[in-house]
Amino acid sequence: MDAKILIHVEQLYRYYGHHPAVEDVSFELALGEVLGFLGPNGAGKSTTMQMITGNLAPSAGQICINGVDLLDAPGLAKAGIGYLPEQPPVYRDLTVDEYLYYCARLHRVARNQRGPCVSRAKQRCGLSGVDRRLIGNLSKGYQQRVGIAQAILHNPAIVVLDEPTVGLDPNQIRDIRNLIRELGENHGIILSTHILPEVQATCSRVQIIHRGRLVFSEHMAELERRLAGHALILETRAPLEVETLQQLPGIDNVTALAGNRARLHFDTTSPAEAVAACVASQGWGLVELALDRQTLEQVFIDLTCSDATAGNETGAAA
Amino acid sequence: MILTIALRELKNLFLSPLAWSILAVLQLIMAWLFLSQIDIFAMVQPRLAGIEGAPGVTDFVVVPVLQTTGFILLMISPALTMRVFSDEKRNRTLTLLMSAPISMTEIVLGKFLGITLFFLLLLAMLSLMPLSLYAGTSLDGGKLLAGLLGLSLLLMTFAAIGIFMSSLTEQPVVAAISTFGLLILLWIIDWSGGENEKVTGLFHYLSIQTHLEYFLKGLVSTTDAAYYLLLTLTFLLLSIRRLDQQRLTG
CATH class of the missing domain: 3.30.70.100 (Alpha-Beta Plaits)
Incomplete structure (x- = not known):
């Protein structure tokens, strides 16, 4: 790959007390890639994403965003990231417009750029009809879209989306997937999800994380070939x-x-x-x-189920 | 960036009825107190006229009003500061600030400035009452200003302590109660009588109230100002540390 490397993560560790949530995770994300992050609940997907976006400090390891070390220059590194956490970080008391303008200010979007930025994000996420509604009164799907709008507002090089299609109806899911593919062309995107078809529909690379470790990392094209059977x-x-x-x-x-x-x-x-x-x-x-087509689901189950039972045994022993 | 957060904080306060009700209730209570103080002054004024160097209207009306304001704000300020960080944590909106290219210091200072601006607004509204006395008499302007300065410093301290307490917990009520507890403790700490003069001296210095007394007497000294500023700075630093540390412990 000679594309520009946007994220470089090396030997990332994160402990909660003595419990390792993320162990020895290393990967790279290049421009124009949509990286799908898969894993069962509690595998460490969200923890990894929180670390990349600077919400959580890693116990060990290095994260470089756009070639800038996240620990050395957090401000500079964070400027290149848009992040939608699991729960959209929206203020329920604000209207959509107020909220997005506030986000634009927080991300240091220049004054004369704020208007165009906000309206572009709104248009991309299908929020144009609700700009003066209170976020608290919007449905979960709309709140999720406000969250996505917030993440892409300042046109960051990297967009990190933690389960972006949760709570959306099928039409909205399709719209969001299209949006993700569209963004993927000139951004780097990390996407976490439980929905396997979503990964197959949108991602150019898949990583499966299980019990804190990366157990699978493959380009989609390669995977397709392998899955073809x-x-x-x-x-x-x-x-x-x-x-x-x-x-x-x-x-x-x-x-x-x-x-x-x-x-x-x-x-x-x-x-x-x-x-x-x-x-x-x-x-x-x-x-x-x-x-005999092997599906991504099978790969997923093969990788995550076999030692899930082993995990249960050790859990019972402890 | 600090200003952006501060203005948002201030506007957020006014989005809920809380800020409005605090302003209204406080104004009502202080007006009542102010009027009763004026009544008393009107009663004793003829007798005071005979005494040389007797306390004037500033001492009789303005100073007690400001003093009571300080105490009442001690009870009200926890309600204002309790949700600063705990609400953000509970609603998971702190992520927005943490993932934006802003430092923890800017976040804390922004929040602090927002609350302080609200307190200043409150103080400005309350000081209209003493100022209205200028219509009929003349006041000791210096004393009034010193008192207001003291109150502003006191309120800054309240804000800093409240913000710190709010950064400790996800429960706004817990934050409010602990803030209230700490403020009351600092207020009454010098009430404990003791034989040992060193100890009472220390408690006297630690008391958040004694320093206000000096300001209300019209004494603006760096010692008292430094006390409030140090306390404010300490708690702001603690808040920053606390939020930074939270990134480590998760």
Whole structure:
């Protein structure tokens, strides 16, 4: 990647008392990337985000924003970040306009730039109709949008969004996803979420964090390739013979599954045609022949569930 | 940036009925007191006329009014300062300030300035009553100014202590009660009589009230001003430290 590195995080640790919330997390975010942060509840997603945005001090490790160390020059580093925490930090007593102008001032947006900045953020987040309403009277979805508007208001290089689509209706979710993709073109975005399709729809890179550690980090394109799978699932009416299938060209090995089913592993090109022809000639009666697609969900569950039980055991032991 | 936060804080106060009710109630109480003081003065005035160097209208009306103002504000100021940080913490809006490119010092000073501006406004409104006496008589202007200066310094101290207490807890009521407790303690600390003169001297110095007395007598001394300023500075520094430390402990 020769794109500009916006965030550089190295060996980040964070302890709550003796409990490690984040352990040895290192990653980078480049311009034009949308990084999806996945993980089960309490995995350390929010903690990591709070550290990046300077709301929480790391126990150890280094965070560089735009090449500026967050601890050395917090003001300069924070200027490049827009942050939407889990709970939108809105003042319920203010109107949307008052609030956004206040945020613009806090982010040191120049006086003559405030008006355009606020109206652009409002327009992007679909807030144009509610500018004079009290935030406290708005629905959760609108409050969330005000939170997002606040995060992108000062046009920061990096936008950190902690579960941005929580509480939104499907239409709004689609709008926000489009907005995120659009922002991703000339910003760097970190997005945390539980919703896996959201990651697949919006992100260019995925990281799964589990029990404070990064367990998975992959570019979306690469992931797609991996997920595309290298196996076929075959189901027939009559019992099938594994040996016959094994002989077919392009098939590495065959695992028999229960009930006239088999998984056929292959390396490069799918041998579906040959398999179908074989089944037909043997008269087994083809019921199903499908590509065994691994979903992101499976990856997620594989990575986070297997030692979740181990975690429970140690928890019980302690 | 400090000013931005200060003005927001001040405007926020006026968005809720709290600020308005405090201004109204205080004005009412002080007006009552002011009028009764004037009544007393009108009664004793003929007798005072005979005595040389007798206390004038400033001593009889203005000074007691200012003194009582100080005490009443001691009870009211916790209600004003209690929500400064605890509300922000409870509503998770502190994140907004923390993620903005502002230092902790600017945040605390901004909040402090906002509350102080409100107190000054309050004081300005209350001082209209003594000033109205200028219509019928002449006052000891120096004494009045000294008293107002003393009260302003006192209120700054109240604000700083209240802000610190508010930074300690997420519960506004807890913040209010602890502020009130500490202020009362500082007010009555020199009431404890003792044989040891060093100890009573120390308590006398620590008392937040004795220093006000000097101002009300018309004595503007750096000792008393320094006492209030030091106390204010201490609690502001403690608030900054407290918020910084919160980033570490989470």
